[in-house]
Amino acid sequence: MASKTRLYVDHPLGAGQLVPLSQDQAHYLFSVMRLPVGAVITVFNGQHGAWDAQVAEAGKRKGLLACVAQTQALQMPPDLWLLFAPIRKERTAFIVEKATEMGAARVLPVRTEFTQKANRVRQDKLQAHAIEAAEQCGGTFVPEVAELAKITTVLEGWDSNRRLLFCDEAMVGAALDVPDMRGPWAILIGPEGGFSEAERARLRGLDYAHTLSLGPRILRADTAAVAALTVWQQALGDW
Template sequence: MRANYKMQRLFVPHRLTAGEPVEADPQQAHYLLNVMRMSSGSEVLVFNGQDGEWLARLAEAGKKKAQLVPVAQTRTQPPPPDLLYCFAPLKQGRIDYMVQKAVEMGAGRLQPVITQHTQMSTVGLDRLQANAIEAAEQCGILAIPKVAQVVKLDRLLWEWEPGRRLIFCDESADSNNPTEALKAVSESKIGLLVGPEGGFSDDERRQLKTLPYVTPIPLGPRILRADTAAVAALAVIQATIGDWH
């Protein structure tokens, strides 16, 4: 069954079983009761990233509290996407946008990576996870991508999973067309690496190109902002070797 985008969808960090009420968090309760003006018996869709999607009915427990009672499962839980999205952190606002779009485009795991030109020294992982959840709520996604701890690029490459192809956006590539390089990829497991606002350093680019599991791709004739490059790269990967083709 496809998602019903006309109904409010909420992520709840509780197991979902028919007839077993779950507590909405204070922000969700405020939104349902005071913003959406819902009352007892109103229906919403809930999911937890494990038990599929459920139709639930609102049961008020007070002016600031609300319970959601699962009634029936509307969609079973699919396997999580396996696309690993690695990215250099950007400034707040732009990184929020980038994470949300990555989730919408099918990223299954989110890996912040510190490169030589990364401008952000700290990364709010809780905020990134909240953005991932919000994107899933809005787009009908059932699996919630996990945000991993920040790693440096050297460590990411040293610990790279055998059998997973790493694609990185190379602004110095000779060609403007990424599809030829992508069509040569035979692995089913894919990772994407998008650099920071200043791009990869020459040393990083040389290091990446020497690794046998790495495929560099261009992203057209124009220089793209890092957040735009992420969306463009994810789209061309999904269309060429991902779950769109």
């Protein structure tokens, strides 16, 4: 039942291409997984699909893989971003993981008025969660995780061609109308304390914003993220 080890590498992939391993990767493959020279794993880099790659050199702190053959073409997700207000650490990591599995192309942590100050975000850690999720879930693409930014700043620079699906427990949303709604989108998940009145008024006033209802129960932010991504993927995405 064991499936092939999948590894994200930050290196070009192609027939015969040699891929050097980082110290962490060598440790994982050769000390943890105990793979010998000649073993075949799957590698992907988010750009060139997935490749079978053979262990050419195995050391404690370094190693080399040789690409053998492409096994999956690059599968890009739809042009969908996920914006969310960071919550406590573990659940923020979950949101990034879920966004990757569910096929978001970009993940943007945003600070709102009611975002707890304690909910700091380390972009590098979250990006690593996106990579791990792509490794685990058979993906060939890794969404970019942006640095935390104020929602007001993000909205000031917004391209109005990108529609914004806005999930907020205090609003009753219409169903997502499918016709003529193809194109770039973003989903915005509010903070656990909800949006402030000023934020809500601003969001309501945006031409490119649409509201979405996620049922009669209050959902946690990580649940709401998966639910909203499901609704969008079913109506407008690649499901």
